[in-house]
Ligand SMILES: Nc1ncnc2c1ncn2[C@@H]1O[C@H](COP(=O)(O)OP(=O)(O)OP(=O)(O)O)[C@@H](O)[C@H]1O
């Protein structure tokens with residue numbers, strides 16, 4: 001579904017991604033882990049188009065994304081739940097979700113998607129008319145995920161959904177992601193610093209360090225790797 | 236005693252009617268300054284342009300003939316709205332967009348200097364351009380009802396309040412336009428995406444919203460709405476190409492009073508300024524009316540910086 005080949009990208013001349021290749025198949029749950037500044041967010045931005053690659057190719061469902069402007073990509077079925085949540089703070093929870101449903105598919109299946117999303121995150125139903133900027137961090141993250149889902153995406157990309165959350169809240173979010181993946185068979189690409197959880201729930205994982213993929217494989221393969229055990233799992 | 240009461244009621248009535256016009260102006264600016272967070276120095280000058288458009292629609296283009304000189308001025312003011320919407324839309328498309336929206340996405344602070352310089356320049360161009368094009372002799376768009384009044388008899392006829400008809404009609408139109416606009420911004424999908432695009436450009440792009448278009452419509456609406464307010468005022472007040480200067484400060488004060496980002500709040504802010512201005516005439520000489528506005532403005536900024544009706548949703 002998503003094929004990235006030898007991707008290079010950076011900011012104003014300083015390269016961040018130095019040739020990244022990865023692929024996400026339909027229905028897969030893929031995790032990308034790596035230290036601060038490895039380029040995980042940059043990778044996501046290249047996929048959704050706010051960072052322009054200097055070399056390499058990104059194909060989504062057979063379409064070369066280089067030809068597709070940023071604001072058109074969500075309409076292909078890519079939902080980006082960005083790092084730091086990036087809600088519309090002066091819009092209500094409900095209005096945030098409506099903005100998610102700006103795609104044709106999101107509009108068509110709005111009622112059904114909304115019902116499902118509120119099922120997964122019931123607190124949002126209670127807070128539907130509250131301004132998103134006044135919610136707690138965990139609730140804001142729920143809105144961010146829910147807003148991605150109401151676009152009825154084919155691929156859900158989540159950039160550190162646990163960032164800044166208390167452990168219990170982070171676990172809740174992870175549990176929901178697993179549930180969402182299981183119930184809807186949605187393709188998920190997750191970036192995380194909580195490596196243990198991210199690898200545990202994923203079908204496959206990639207380790208990104210200093211702009212390069214240094215390791216990839218299934219949970220079993222990665223967690224058997226000595227470097228991963230030492231650097232990320234603290235074993 | 237009755238005389239005093241009469242004076243107060245008269246001032247209140249004048250203040251509310253004029254304030255409704257101010258409120259409409261402020262609502263226009265609030266779309267641009269409050270929602271888009273663009274500092275538009277030229278807002279008053281766009282309004283001036285709207286007033287001249289209304290004036291020429293009325294005189295040259297025959298609205299006077301078609302609708303008569305009672306209703307004609309009001310229809311001219313309403314029509315100036317769409318004309319200036321287009322003007323604002325194009326200004327945003329080719330000029331303002333260079334210092335806002337997707338282009339600056341992340342450079343909030345740096346964007347503001349460029350906005351100041353660009354819109355200040357635009358303001359100067361509009362003023363001197365206006366003078367070349369329209370001359371500096373004051374004109375107005377008097378309606379047949381500009382100097383007629385309804386007499387309201389209160390307290391069994393002891394107190395009589397005069398309600399200027401042109402200003403009352405203008406105020407009603409202003410309230411109706413504000414109501415429509417508040418509904419549009421609050422309820423319609425386009426209105427919501429305008430607010431979303433102003434809140435967070437990058438997130439709006441991730442939702443697949445056409446951010447540039449949303450900004451163009453917001454800017455156009457802001458200018459168009461203020462132009463209608465200017466056109467309505469022109470039935471009572473003569474104006475020149477420099478009229479913008481008189482109102483631009485009132486508009487910013489109203490928007491801040493009402494709480495940045497609240498469309499309806501901006502209307503209340505403008506209304507309040509009208510009442511203060513006319514009310515202060517009871518106590519102060521005319522030259523000090525605007526001083527009264529600023530004293531109240533500074534007090535509010537000092538005591539309640541989020542505005543009288545401000546909500547405090549953090550913006551990033
Ligand atoms: N807007 C930007 N302009 C310039 N450099 C940037 C920008 N954003 C990120 N960088 C740099 O690019 C590198 C990679 O950043 P990126 O945000 O992709 O890392 P990350 O893996 O997501 O890290 P984190 O785990 O902290 O989120 C870092 O060195 C960072 O300083």
Ligand SMILES: [Mg+2]
Pocket residue numbers: 040041042083159160
């Ligand atoms: Mg990151």
